[in-house]
Amino acid sequence: MIPPALRIGIGFLILFFPWIPGAAYGEETSLLLELPDGQEFEVTRFPGAGDSLLLWLPSERGLRPAHKMHAAALADLGHEVWLADLHDIYFVERNRASIERFALADIVALIDAALASTDANLILVSSSRGAQLALIAAREWQLRHPGEARIAGIVLTHAHLYRGRPEIGNAAAYLPITRATNLPVYLIDAQYSTKSAQVSALARELGRGGSQVYTQLLTGVQGGFFVRDNSELSEADRAAKNAYAATLDRAAKVLGLLKPPEYALTSNLATVQFSAAAPQSTSLKAVPGALPAPPLELNAFHGPKFTLSGQEQQVVLVNFWASWCRPCVQEIPSLHRLQAKMKNPDFSIVTVNVGENRERIARFLEQVPMELPLLMDIDGKVSTDWKIYVYPSSYLVDRQGKIRYAYLGALEWDSAETIKIIQSLLNRP
Numbered sequence: 001m002i003p004p005a006l007r008i009g010i011g012f013l014i015l016f017f018p019w020i021p022g023a024a025y026g027e028e029t030s031l032l033l034e035l036p037d038g039q040e041f042e043v044t045r046f047p048g049a050g051d052s053l054l055l056w057l058p059s060e061r062g063l064r065p066a067h068k069m070h071a072a073a074l075a076d077l078g079h080e081v082w083l084a085d086l087h088d089i090y091f092v093e094r095n096r097a098s099i100e101r102f103a104l105a106d107i108v109a110l111i112d113a114a115l116a117s118t119d120a121n122l123i124l125v126s127s128s129r130g131a132q133l134a135l136i137a138a139r140e141w142q143l144r145h146p147g148e149a150r151i152a153g154i155v156l157t158h159a160h161l162y163r164g165r166p167e168i169g170n171a172a173a174y175l176p177i178t179r180a181t182n183l184p185v186y187l188i189d190a191q192y193s194t195k196s197a198q199v200s201a202l203a204r205e206l207g208r209g210g211s212q213v214y215t216q217l218l219t220g221v222q223g224g225f226f227v228r229d230n231s232e233l234s235e236a237d238r239a240a241k242n243a244y245a246a247t248l249d250r251a252a253k254v255l256g257l258l259k260p261p262e263y264a265l266t267s268n269l270a271t272v273q274f275s276a277a278a279p280q281s282t283s284l285k286a287v288p289g290a291l292p293a294p295p296l297e298l299n300a301f302h303g304p305k306f307t308l309s310g311q312e313q314q315v316v317l318v319n320f321w322a323s324w325c326r327p328c329v330q331e332i333p334s335l336h337r338l339q340a341k342m343k344n345p346d347f348s349i350v351t352v353n354v355g356e357n358r359e360r361i362a363r364f365l366e367q368v369p370m371e372l373p374l375l376m377d378i379d380g381k382v383s384t385d386w387k388i389y390v391y392p393s394s395y396l397v398d399r400q401g402k403i404r405y406a407y408l409g410a411l412e413w414d415s416a417e418t419i420k421i422i423q424s425l426l427n428r429p
Contacts, residue, residue: 027075028068031082033113035106041089043110046071048080052121052152052252055082055114057107057137059128062087062094066227066241073245079252082114099129100274107137108144111151121152121256125248127226131159132274135177135185139271142183142264149262153184153255155248158195158223159202164275166389168406169291172198174205176269182210182261186251189215190240192324192355193223194391197380209265214254216247222324282411284421290402293318293395294385298352298375301361306350306375308397315425316397317349317413320383323356323364325391327410335372337414344426346399350375354383354391398425 033041046068054074056067063085071081087094092101115122126134134154141151166172185206189196196217203213218225220236226244233241240247296308296318308316319335321328339349350373353361357378377383386395389408396405405421412418 028072031113033110035109039106041084041106041110044068044071044083044085046075046081046083048075049078050080050118050120051078052123052256053080053082053114053118054123054125054155054248054252055084055111057084057124057126057130057134058086059126059130060094060096060098061128061227062098064227070226070245070248074248077245077249079249080118080120084110096129099133102133104137104140104272107133108141111137111141115150121252122150123152123252123255124154125156126154127157127159129160129275131156131161132175132177135161135181136272136274138183139177139181139264142261146264147262149260151183152252152260153186153258155186155188155251155255157188157226158190158193159187160195160275161202161205162275162389163273165408166387168285168287168395168408169387169403171387172201172389174202175275176267176273177271178202178205179208180265180267180269180271181206182265184212184255184258184260185214186255187213187215188218188247188251190218190221190223190225192221192322194325194389195223197355197384198389209267210261212258214251216251218247283415283417284396284405284407284411287403287406290398290404293397293401293403294382296352296375296382296386298377298382301353301358301365301374301376303373306373308350309401311348311397312401313346313399315347315399315422317347317394317422318397319349319351319392319394320354320377320386320388321351321392322354323360323368328392329368331392331410331413332368332370332372334411334413338419339372341414341419342422344423346426347422349373352377352382354388355380396422396425399428 029045031043031045035041063083067083071083074081086102090102092098124134124138138151138154161175161178163173163175187199187203189199199215203215206213218240221240222237225233225237225240230238293308299305335349352375354377392410394407395403398404404425
């Protein structure tokens with residue numbers, strides 16, 4: 001029989017058996033950890049054969065039922081897995097700002113407990129904004145344990161390591177921890193996600209600190225595939241979800257072949273820093289200096305090739321979107337309503353689908369009719385030139401080809417305030 005909880009004292013000698021006779025690999029148990037300050041910290045454990053121990057930290061949205069499914073499968077593949085449901089432990093609401101609410105010292109103590117329980121490789125696993133927590137906690141552990149090369153690496157899916165929301169027209173700024181990390185990192189992303197186009201840029205940024213970085217892009221797969229309900233997934237998404245444990249297994253084996261660093265990277269950067277989720281405005285934002293619009297020349301889904309430079313003396317709303325982006329789909333009706341309300345022939349709306357081929361777009365249009373000009377940025381080059389990091393992203397270009405207003409996210413486009421702004425641009429020569 002497996003005891004309902006195993007208690008580990010952190011910071012003093014412990015007796016711990018990484019495998020319990022009679023227990024099946026992948027069978028869920030509980031670990032009750034006692035932190036240095038006397039607080040108790042419970043994690044869910046899935047025993048494995050001992051190839052490695054995966055410490056799975058949550059994203060800002062917390063752990064979901066699918067995490068246990070993947071953890072059990074990983075245990076069957078030979079990895080012990082610890083799931084730390086930090087939101088329940090700290091009674092923190094699951095939202096974009098939740099990661100910074102967790103006590104960093106407790107996460108370092110959790111890493112200590114994991115390492116005390118095994119001689120196997122320790123690998124941290126997380127996703128989205130949880131990537132920030134994993135990188136920062138790993139570096140803090142390195143600083144407290146100089147000369148100990150016990151963390152084999154970090155596996156991140158859909159890693160979100162931006163420092164706040166990117167400014168309109170500017171390249172994204174990354175958190176300082178990306179340049180102060182020297183542990184090996186394995187990045188996983190889906191083709192149809194907000195982060196996929198930036199994976200190479202993130203890998204380069206992480207490499208600046210000396211990390212060996214590996215990337216894996218899952219083609220034809222939508223972001224969030226590994227946690228979403230099967231009813232919401234395509235056939236490709238379901239296949240990727242079913243194979244996610246094997247994907248993590250592959251990543252762990254790659255990291256296990258490397259020699260981890262014994263010391264943290266020397267840095268004067270403020271590495272203990274999380275990205276803050278600033279409140280989203282509900283109105284168009286004026287662009288300081290009126291940026292010249294980057295080139296925009298693309299094939300239309302229906303009709304001839306479109307060039308923005310050919311829209312002289314027009315005010316043009318350029319909307320970047322993707323079919324897998326729910327906010328993008330939700331704002332389409334308001335774009336239609338805006339088009340119906342605007343009677344001025346000098347105003348037009350053009351939408352740019354990013355990263356999807358004609359066949360995928362056609363399937364989407366069968367479900368969601370669209371009566372707006374639709375351009376196809378299949379290779380994502382135009383969206384890269386426009387520095388698109390958020391979907392949807394929209395830009396109001398004036399008669400001189402300059403971006404006067406922009407909005408990152410979904411907006412109710414037919415509001416009186418928005419129409420007034422568009423009309424003000426139309427009234428200018």
